[in-house]
Amino acid sequence: MRRMTARPANAHQARLLKLLRDGGPNSRAQLGDQIDLSRSKLAVEVDRLLETGLAVADGLAASRGGRRSHNIRLNPELRFLGVDIGATSVDVAVTNAELEILGHLNQPMDVREGPVAVFEQVLSMAAKLRATGLAEGFDGAGIGVPGPVRFPEGVPVAPPIMPGWDGFPVREALSQELGCPVMVDNDVNLMAMGERHAGVARSVGDFLCVKIGTGIGCGIVAGGDVHRGVTGSAGDIGHIQAVPEGRPCACGNRGCLEAHFSGAALARDAVEAAEQGLSEELAARLAANGTLTAVDVAAAAAAGDATALALIREGGNRVGQVIAALVSFFNPGLVVIGGGVTGLGHTLLAAIRTQVYRQSLPLATGNLPIVLGELGPTAGVIGAARLISDHLFSPA
Amino acid sequence: MRRMTARPANAHQARLLKLLRDGGPNSRAQLGDQIDLSRSKLAVEVDRLLETGLAVADGLAASRGGRRSHNIRLNPELRFLGVDIGATSVDVAVTNAELEILGHLNQPMDVREGPVAVFEQVLSMAAKLRATGLAEGFDGAGIGVPGPVRFPEGVPVAPPIMPGWDGFPVREALSQELGCPVMVDNDVNLMAMGERHAGVARSVGDFLCVKIGTGIGCGIVAGGDVHRGVTGSAGDIGHIQAVPEGRPCACGNRGCLEAHFSGAALARDAVEAAEQGLSEELAARLAANGTLTAVDVAAAAAAGDATALALIREGGNRVGQVIAALVSFFNPGLVVIGGGVTGLGHTLLAAIRTQVYRQSLPLATGNLPIVLGELGPTAGVIGAARLISDHLFSPA
DNA sequence: CCCTCTTTGTCCTGTGAGTGGGAAAAGTTG
């Protein structure tokens, strides 16, 4: 099949495509209810979408008391690729035009191997997904990278944890390789977009999405749009000082949040506790695997291990303290916690909530839910698909 | 003269009005260069503005090499009222449609006296300005209050420092009294809008405006728009914890930024230092006036008093630490420092800069000016006038 | 099964916004 090359010709068509994407198949009449257009104009625009192949007819809709309407849906053969490059692993997924995940692969991998090696991996994963018959090609791809991105150009800038990526033309290179349009963004921003599209943040216009993985970052959504800042580094909260004169951090300062709590810091603390004999549970796991991760700490905590619980609580307090400051500043309507350490679950959440509710003013916290992300590892790839579909479903 | 009641009938007219407001008198041809409309259409819309009296003809423009053009300007009889209610004083100013200040009054006053007493004062100041012949009436008024505001309704909500104002229908009451449209916002947001309209932040789309007066607040401008948060309390950074287990604050917590550095805290510290005999300069001023304010500290510092300088530096460090966190989070293109304590000048600025440049990542601080506000006490009233003019110069 | 009512889809025309060209008016420059 030839890939779709059409783009909406005007704002109406773009609007219709987004309605179909977010609301699934719809009858012409239902579309008419949601959009402010005369029936004649609507019919013309829908016909154009059918002509260009962006949408297709899909049988008859149920009757609403009169003549039955024809259903319209986005072309079911459209395929988006969502790529979420984390610090230690890559997620690649294929979605249809409604951003439903049709296939999803995850592989451990170190970003520090550099863009060339990583993209080789990504492309082979994409090829594997294609080989299963899920897709014959891709109409667009969204890529998330764990660092700041100059958004318009799709180029990482000065990424602390991924040297070698600085200035690498990710967007252009992948667009060339995949033969389709590509958009690049920070992985945390994509997670926020994912949760907003299909997760807990559906229909919330102002919220924060804190991702605690190997590092810590924060997606900022203001007025429905992602705020990226002037250099694309907005949300980079890992190096906010959480502890005056605290631990040294890789960035050269002391007391950075990331140095005190993150997947990496937690693992280090756990190993230390195990070696000092503070926790049998952790020691046993260390002996078994030779190493510890956040998952081990979560398991130990679930088993009631006091040391593990204390580690989580202390970390939660640190993060909560920073989030409390951000809540006072930003006054969001929701805070979503996501990333690798969400396995720590309720213990972590409780510690964070305690800090935030205690330290921020009642007006800001009064009706502020602080919840775990709903989509887990798929948030990033869904957000990536959403990014490119937003781009492609806008007037050219 | 009857007040203008016309409003722009469409987006083109609104656009033209804003061009005339921000760019001053302009010829039709110059307007044509700035707006994407055919000459014929432009002529029609300009004529309508002239008909409704929103704009007037204003002589001939200089020739650009051919026939001379007629100048168009906003009706010079339009008057906006800008009101900036601070914790301890009120500013009231009259502007023309181009937001130039024609008259400005300032009076000490305590907000805690409640809305009725304050508005009596404001109305009498407005009447005084009117009596000078500057205005025969007002076409709109913008009001800034020192606390969170539910923006669409123009009602203060749960303002910590102004009990008695909670839920008071400021917008409606003043609209009734003044007989013109009124908009209400947080005073810090208005300061940000003022600096953006006519001060250092001209043409900066993403910046923070930190106002250090009796308390501390922060105006947030993202993508050219003020971010107010879901409950209108965004930017309320005075109660972010700056010192773990620090001084008790009126809010019930400990270590709030505001408890450690603000006009009020600085005055308290200065008195304490004077009484302990740490500073002759401050002691002399205390003896002379019976009290000390930020102005005294500034004067003492200017005279080289070591204690005063130390107080300023320490305060600057505290604020700088918080701003550093906000810079990491928000990634602004500019930070403006304003409010009553700007008299502390370079010493304060240097302390803040040091902290921010040290604690935030280079990508965020690389090209980040941190400067004093340019407009001083007029920022608030200009912002207020801007607020109402933005409202009135939008399609109805 | 027939009749009426409702909903959906199509066609057609009127309207108003907006564009673009040309001519007249009003300048400047040499």
Place this chain on the structure above:
DNA sequence: CAACTTTTCCCACTCACAGGACAAAGAGGG
């Protein structure tokens, strides 16, 4: 005074869109 510019006014033409008329298709009642 002639040649050239710029502004302004006027007019015809295009285009998007609304809204009504009408046909098609189905539901439901007698």
